Amino acid sequence: MLTIKLAFRNITHAGIRTWLNVFVLSFAFVLIVFTEGFYDGMAQQIKDAMINSEIGGGQFWQKDYDPYDPFSIEQSHSLVPANINDEVKKGNALAVLVVSAAIFPRGHVQSALIKGIDPEQKIINIPSAVLDNNADTNSIPGLIGAKMANNTGLNKGDFVSVRWRNIHGTFDAADIKIVEIMNTDVQSIDRDQIWIPLNKLQSMLQAPGQATIITMKKNIVNIPSGVPEFVFHNHDYLFKDINDNLNRKKISSALMYILLLSMALLAVFDTQVLAIFRRRKEIGTLMALGMTRWNIISLFTLEGSLLGILAFVSGMIYGVPLLAFLAKTGVGLPSMVQSVGSSIPTTLYPKYGIRLYIITTMILFFSVIIVSFLPTRRITKLKPTDALRGKLS
Amino acid sequence: MDNNKIIIVDNLIKDYSMGSSFFRALNDISFSAKKGEFTGLVGPSGSGKTTLLNILGALDNPTQGDAVVLGKSVKSLSHKDAAQLRNHSIGFIFQTYNLLPVYTVFENVEFSLLLLKKGKEEREEAVMKALSWVGLTNKANSRPNQLSGGESQRVAVARAMVKNPEIVLADEPTANLDAENSHNIIRTMLKLNEELKTTFIFATHDEKVISYLHRKIVLNDGKIVNDLILN
Known part of the structure; x- marks a missing residue:
């Protein structure tokens, strides 16, 4: 003291x-x-x-899907298993189909991912509802992020040509109309990708009922058991990088x-x-x-x-x-x-x-x-x- | 042992090493001092006065022989025991006052009592009493840098006396003071010696101090050359 x-x-x-x-x-x-x-x-x-915007409560990945390997994308889609599909129908999960494509903004060719999403989904924070409000039934509605818009020079209302290969290996092409440009901090849902309605993409790919990623609802407790075609990845895995x-x-x-x-x-x-x-x-x-x-x-x-x-x-x-x-x-x-x-x-x-x-x-x-x-x-x-x-x- | 003898120095030798050789500062010193003495160790610079005083204060150890202070052999004291002896029984007064600069006069005087773990009221009473002995109660809240040399040395005297020690060792206490302050300080210490029967041992070569001494032990080249009772 x-x-x-x-x-x-x-x-x-x-x-x-x-x-x-x-x-x-x-x-x-x-x-x-x-x-x-x-x-x-x-x-x-x-x-x-x-x-909130991408991974929700964890994701099932199609077994061949590797986000770091562009060549894996073409093979990485399968039918959504029944038990997981039940969760999708109940609104506890979201199926996303991912396709590798080439787009032609301003006359240049550029590779991009086309992602199919249910416009009515409430699982992730993407304004997918805009994909449902397209008055122009002749074009495919597309949603892009602000960074993608900045990189490609695309604006709301613009059309962009897109070329892809369906599951049989046949090239096909169509125009996508940009119906909305979203602002997001999550670059992995923005850069080099265009979001379109899931059923449209499944039909373009001739792969009905198929998906690449199944995102579970945030805070969900019961994760459906996996099947050989889809592997579940929790937050620890998804946040590793x-x-x-x-x-x-x-x-x-x-x-x-x-x-x-x-x-x-x-x-x-x-x-x-x-x-x-x-x-x-x-x-x-x-x-x-x-x-x-x-x-x-x-x-x-x-x-x-x-x-x-x-x-x-x-x-x-x-x-x-x-x-x-x-x-x-x-x-x-x-x-x-x-x-x-x-x-x-x-x-x-x-x-x-x-x-x-x-x-x-x-x-x-x-x-x-x-x-x-x-x-x-x-x-x-x-x-x-x-x-x-x-x-x- | 004579109960009155509170200091017994017996064939004391102190050497300081100087590379391969040594310097003998004290050479076969023997004397004793009784309680209540007012004694001076007198001699020129380098005669061994301060060295002897340091050994008596358990600040240094003899090379040979021994000094027994208040029944304790300085040679066999551990650091802790030596500190205890100084804390309880010995007061020091230095030529350069050695007041703690960040403390007030009151706090400087109080310090020894804090080490003795005295209570607050007891400390306050003792400090004010000690300051009244030296006539500095009005300077209790001053800092050392606000005091004159004479005042600083009076604070040092109060600090040495506040714990009522049995022995006060004063090393050239008047060396930095003018004649008037020197006389005042010595008279103050003499008064305390008479009233409290505290033993004072001075190291000095100041004639003004010598004139007040009751006993003069003259040192030269580390030896006692004279030991005189003056009155």
Whole structure:
């Protein structure tokens, strides 16, 4: 208790030196919490957006389907098994047929995926209902995302020619009329793809009743048992790429905050080294007054550690309102970032959990205690008589 | 052991190593001091006064021989026991005052009592009493950098005396003071010696201090060359 009292007196009387250290440490603390919260929030937003707009409660993939292998697409469709089809009929699942095609926007050829979807579906957040309201019965209604529109130059009301091969290998072609352009953060339902009614695509492909992907309703508990033709993939599998990407980003951000924390800790270390050098006469006096070496080491270590506590408190004072404000208003991202990333929303909302605060606080405290203690080891070798003369033994 | 003898120094030798050779700072010193003495270790610079004082204060260890302070052999004291001895029974006064700069006068004087884990009321009473001995109750809230040299040394005296130690060791307490302040400080210490029967041992070569001493132990080249009872 005495040591705490003395340490607190010493650092509060030390003036600007203390407050500079506290500021640097608290800045590091707040920035680490913000950075971690930023990535946690980004991960959560991306996953929420994907669940809502693409993967729902998990997906059955036709056994040959591999989204990274364009050559697999032609083979990857089968009849929807009866038990899964029952769920589709009950509104618990959504069948999507995927076909590889060539489109000819503005006279250029471009490869694209044509995706068939039930216009009345309520499983994923795609405005598929617009595919049902097409007055022009001679054309195929098509829905594209804003990025696809931007890449192809297609606008609402435009026609685009599309060429595909049916299941017998015969090429066929038709015009698709763009009936709506949707805005979405999920690029995997936007880039290089056109959504059309499922029955139309099944008929174009001469594959009635067939699908490539069956998306289950969000939060569904009972997943139908799989059949050899369709393999179920849960969220862990479907988010693997995203998690890997986020972990890579976290590592690079961790390097940044390790650097930042190191600089803050170096300031504390320097302060401690300087304090022991400048206050060696005081150390001698404390010994003469009856303090043991370990009392003095505890005092100096505690002085450094209190910097960590003050940094935590001051970080909470200005950091909590600031971080809460950012969590509420979000952080806008420049368009350049969105154009290179996948599924990155325009505004990110950082997410701060209690675990994040506890871990960051523990890292800060332990680091500060260690760097506060290390320089004080010199005191164990210090002779009282040398210290009183202002010498370091 | 004579119960009155609170310091017994017996054939004390202190060597400092200087590379391959050594320097003998104290050479076969023997003397004893009784409770309530007002004694000076007198001699020129380098005669061994401060070294002897440091050993008596358990801040340093003898190379040979021993010093027994309040019945405890300095040579056999652990760091912790030495700190305990200083904490409970010995007050120090230094030439350069050695006040803790971030504390107020009150807090500087209070410090020894905090180490002794005295209660708040007891501390406050003792600190104000000690400050009244040295005439500085009005400076209780001042910081050391707001005090003159004489005032700083009076605070150091109050700090040494506040815990009512049996021995006060003062190393050149007047070296940085003018004549008037030197006399004031010595008179204050003499008064405390008479009232509280505290033993004072000075290291000094200041004639002003010497004129107040009851006993003068003269050191030269690490040896006692004279031991005089003055009055």
